[in-house]
Amino acid sequence: MSTDDLIGHVERLRAAPLDRWPTRDRILYEAGRLMAAKGYHGASTRDISTAVGIRQPSLFSHFPSKRDMLVELMRYEMSVPTDKARQIAAESAPAADRLLRYMQWDFDWYARMPLDLRGIKEELLDEPGLERFKGELAAWKRAIERIVRDGIHAGEFHDASPAVVSTMMSSISWEIVRTSGLGRSRSASSTLRLGAAEFILRGLLVDRG
Amino acid sequence: MSTDDLIGHVERLRAAPLDRWPTRDRILYEAGRLMAAKGYHGASTRDISTAVGIRQPSLFSHFPSKRDMLVELMRYEMSVPTDKARQIAAESAPAADRLLRYMQWDFDWYARMPLDLRGIKEELLDEPGLERFKGELAAWKRAIERIVRDGIHAGEFHDASPAVVSTMMSSISWEIVRTSGLGRSRSASSTLRLGAAEFILRGLLVDRG
DNA sequence: CCTACCGATCGGTAGG
DNA sequence: CCTACCGATCGGTAGG
Numbered sequence: 001m002s003t004d005d006l007i008g009h010v011e012r013l014r015a016a017p018l019d020r021w022p023t024r025d026r027i028l029y030e031a032g033r034l035m036a037a038k039g040y041h042g043a044s045t046r047d048i049s050t051a052v053g054i055r056q057p058s059l060f061s062h063f064p065s066k067r068d069m070l071v072e073l074m075r076y077e078m079s080v081p082t083d084k085a086r087q088i089a090a091e092s093a094p095a096a097d098r099l100l101r102y103m104q105w106d107f108d109w110y111a112r113m114p115l116d117l118r119g120i121k122e123e124l125l126d127e128p129g130l131e132r133f134k135g136e137l138a139a140w141k142r143a144i145e146r147i148v149r150d151g152i153h154a155g156e157f158h159d160a161s162p163a164v165v166s167t168m169m170s171s172i173s174w175e176i177v178r179t180s181g182l183g184r185s186r187s188a189s190s191t192l193r194l195g196a197a198e199f200i201l202r203g204l205l206v207d208r209g
Numbered sequence: 210m211s212t213d214d215l216i217g218h219v220e221r222l223r224a225a226p227l228d229r230w231p232t233r234d235r236i237l238y239e240a241g242r243l244m245a246a247k248g249y250h251g252a253s254t255r256d257i258s259t260a261v262g263i264r265q266p267s268l269f270s271h272f273p274s275k276r277d278m279l280v281e282l283m284r285y286e287m288s289v290p291t292d293k294a295r296q297i298a299a300e301s302a303p304a305a306d307r308l309l310r311y312m313q314w315d316f317d318w319y320a321r322m323p324l325d326l327r328g329i330k331e332e333l334l335d336e337p338g339l340e341r342f343k344g345e346l347a348a349w350k351r352a353i354e355r356i357v358r359d360g361i362h363a364g365e366f367h368d369a370s371p372a373v374v375s376t377m378m379s380s381i382s383w384e385i386v387r388t389s390g391l392g393r394s395r396s397a398s399s400t401l402r403l404g405a406a407e408f409i410l411r412g413l414l415v416d417r418g
Numbered sequence: 419c420c421t422a423c424c425g426a427t428c429g430g431t432a433g434g
Numbered sequence: 435c436c437t438a439c440c441g442a443t444c445g446g447t448a449g450g
Contacts, residue, residue, distance in 0.1 A: 023419095037335060041251035045445060057446075058419045066445065122387075123327065126246060158411075164404035171380025178331075195373035202367075203412040232435095254429060266430075267435045275429065 003083040006075060013114045024062045026052050028115060031069040035119030040070060040127075043119070067129055070120070074133050076113065077120040081106055081173075082136045085143035095151025096205065102147070103169065103197040110173050111180040111189055118177055141166050148204070157204045165200065172196040212292040215284060222323045233271045235261050237324055240278040244328030249279060249336075252328070276338055279329070283342050285322065286329040290315055290382075291345045294352035304360025305414065311356070312378065312406040319382050320389040320398055327386055350375050357413070366413045374409065381405040 001009065013025060021029065030051035034043035045066055049056040063069050088102045110117070125134050144166040151157035172192065180189035210218065222234060230238065239260035243252035254275055258265040272278050297311045319326070334343050353375040360366035381401065389398035 037332060039248040039250050039330075039332070041248050041444095044443075046443085055420060057421085057448095060446065061419070118332065121248075121330075123246060123248070160408060161400055161404040164401055164408055167384050167401060168377060168380065168405070168408070171377065171384060175376050175380060191370055192373055192376060195370040196377070199369060199373055199377070199412045203408045250428095253427075255427085264436060266432095266437085269430065270435070 001075075003080050006080050010076065010114060014112065023052070023054070027059060027062055028069060028072055031066075032073055032116035032119060035070070035073075036116045037119070040119060040124055067127070070124065070127075071130065073115065073117060073120050074124075074130065076115055077117045077177075078133055078136050078140070081109060082140040082143070084109075085140050089143040089146045095147050095154060095156050096201065098147050099144075099151065099204075100197060100201060102144070103200070106169070106173055107176055107193040107197065110176045111193055113177070113180075140170075144169060151204065156206060158206055160204055165204065168200060172200075210284075212289050215289050219285065219323060223321065232261070232263070236268060236271055237278060237281055240275075241282055241325035241328060244279070244282075245325045246328075249328060249333055276336065279333065279336075280339065282324065282326060282329050283333075283339065285324055286326045286386075287342055287345050287349070290318060291349040291352070293318075294349050298352040298355045304356050304363060304365050305410065307356050308353075308360065308413075309406060309410060311353070312409070315378070315382055316385055316402040316406065319385045320402055322386070322389075349379075353378060360413065365415060367415055369413055374413065377409060381409075 013021060018026065018029065027048065031043065031048050034047050034051065037043070038047070045059055046056045048069075049059050052059075059066075063072075084105055085102055088098050088105075091098055093101075122137070124130060125137070141163075145162035148157065148160070148162040148165045152159055152162075175192060176189050179192065222230060227235065227238065236257065240252065240257050243256050243260065246252070247256070254268055255265045257278075258268050261268075268275075272281075293314055294311055297307050297314075300307055302310075331346070333339060334346070350372075354371035357366065357369070357371040357374045361368055361371075384401060385398050388401065
């Protein structure tokens, strides 16, 4: 599935109640929830199947292995935002515009994500078969830091460290993953969403509007 | 062990080569490293004992259970900084002073930590027997946000969201845990350490010095 | 999507 | 700190 297909699929899931989701997506939902609570290794395939309401071996007619559930969640967590960051970084609008627009898209993507991505951690990229996501993570970072560097070069931004900015941004996305999502309270994360983008821009802009 | 004892113990570990550490600390070191790489559940007691160079059952003459290794690591990760934050928050110096001083201490604590704390995640607080650390996490947050609120009230700081500030700060600490420590490169984290404290203060201060 | 089942590995104990 | 070993649980397969 392409990035646009994944985005469209998420829209459809958001529009339907959980018990109307295809089994495959319900498996992904419960796998995400349990990996968030117990970690990837701590969430057993029996836990997942019980939550879905099927028997453990039935999982393997939807996914060839537990790892493939993780790979699918990783696409939502990482591949889609990386694609979006690359796309916005390549535009020619002022850096402040691009950075704000990306942050809004990013924070919104995670805040409205119907799957639970809290268990999808960077260390899992060391698991065999997940190495390819390391390249995507690096590409995301490169895209964001390119926007910051553009802004510094154009005199819009202070001479801040691009790495500090990308770090703070991904930390905030992660915090949004942690505090929002289906079934969790969104109020804390909505304060964060608005406050953080403003805070980051305030720290960067030479001319504070 | 009290907070001061833990701080002193860390100083001593830092001063000695790993192979001169007491077995108990070498176990903690390898447990931390492996939990960072594979998660708490993914790091088996056999993995840990092999890394230490002893047999698996020998671990249990140093720790009553695997969970107790986690509890000990949690003390370094959480109890010590919470104590320090509470202490600095209670002082009467200007908020900007206190905030900067705490950030310097905090970022330095994690940057020079000889144990690997990357596997010590907030979700683990839901494990049975670890609930008490939830209170410490809340106390840390309360202490930081009290400093920010003091600063806003005194007119030193903009009317920012205290929750956004504490979130950004803990995200940065976490990033330092991820990028520094024994055997990892410290250069990225030293940029972050200096840049982030400056960035946060710049975003807060009414009068940008 | 089910029942029946596999070999491997888990955390931990007994006893020295 | 060791050897020997425990019952429980793991991810996954066979065959319908």
